[in-house]
Amino acid sequence: MTHETGASGRARLAVEVSGSGAPVLMIHAGVTDRRSWSPLIDHLGSAIRSIRYDTRGFGETEYDPEDGWSPVSDAVEVLDAEAVDASIVIGCSMGGRAAIDLTLAHPDRVGALVLIAPSIGGAPAPDLAPLVADLDRRIDAADDRGDLDEVNRLQAEVWLDGPGHAGRATPGARALFLEMNRRALAAADPGDPAPIKAAWPRLAAITVPTLVLVGDLDLAHMGRNARHVAASVRDAELVELSDVAHLPHLEGHPETLQAIARFVAAHAG
Template sequence: MTTSVTFQVPGARLPAHLQRHPSSELPPLVFLHAGVCDHRLWLAQLETFAAERTVLAYDRRGYGGVEIEQAAPFSHLADLWAVMDAAGLSRAVLVGCSLGGRLALEAALDRPERVAGLFLVAPAVNGVPAPELDAQEQAMDAAADAAYEAGDLAAANEALAALWLDGPSSPAGRVSGAARALFLDMDDRMLRATPPGTALEAEPSWPRLEQISAPTELLWGDLDLGYFFPRCEAMVARIPGARGTVMPGVAHLPSLEAPEAFNTALAAFLAGLPG
């Protein structure tokens, strides 16, 4: 049964999608969304993989439908463990995109016994050197910032869609239809969200990638920002046993714009996990 639930954490209420499989012994999937989205980034994956195992996706503080009861210092990592505990998930495969990938890496280093695998989509990484944007990417990023500072949230939303959904080398509007409409709604909620308070930093992950013990695969789109190519390649080389896949024809959010191809890649990763 599909269930919309809300998890209480200190100072906030986090809406989520939790679908329990009645009999599966496969490790659950916990989906961690990108910073321009919310848990609805994973709707196509939740529907597909609920047929074989328990699935969970939730909104982090500052996104989606989160209710901030008290703005105060908080930890995304502590929230993840609290959500998994409340859902009764002692161990799970973490599927994280962008900032969600950063959180997945932090979790795998913090409590490796609770992470059965990592499927990382163009991940951010705590402690990685600042990325170098090319001229086009800098201009698009600056346009989004300028629109936000001017209070023109609609223009900021469209600028972020051009950068992160379409990709900096693609024409604005490359991704259309339901995927674009959903992105614009998710991103609009992020732009208008109540400030959640100061996010406490976890220990940097970048210097410790060699310590990751969970089976790991990285996936990134060939239309994404350029710095993800060397970053992901370096991570594949440094994380023990990691594999890397470049998905053609997509930018930063392949699970949204190409869900069938993404699901095929994720299913292949899951099939290769130790029993």
């Protein structure tokens, strides 16, 4: 296992690589960091070259504020630094959005795509259920008070447990979530990213094999996003997961790990 730092603009990206063989680039969600992929990496084993990094504002990546930075350019810099021409790319939530944008902008760099509860640029605004809207208001109020511990606790219910299922996840997954997200909540603003053309109406341009996963305890608009990708991308498979929310890989959810491992094995190399 190697831990490296790669330059991209004014950022010094913390990159971690393990295993050998077919490369798999992993882009984390906006409430975690690269450590969230550990259960999946353990499941895939050393025959896969797992490449994960902390995006700006998360984990150990260092950066100076910089308007106009690009999550896509950062991902390309990681691939270039690792001398990877094309990779299977796995992204969750915010990382799913970056993976989609990377695939649309640089289709030659992506051999296959795994999207876990992806955010999508240009998606319609979500219609929040009353419980979720109340949690959202409570998070905003805690943030206004500067109570980041309360923000973190409430966001764990939304994104880890699933709204209305507080305390569902295991203690190990919860402790890691709270550590990763607390660090992100306290991080400096990296600056405004460069605008990217909305992906929502352009998903049919994705031609690589695509696996889409979403948990049944996740927010409703995440399920909508997953189904939209599956309906738009010609070579897409949708897996709807039981008894898990937004971060099934972090929880080591067996169905999630098995589905991704089968997909990676089918498309590696």
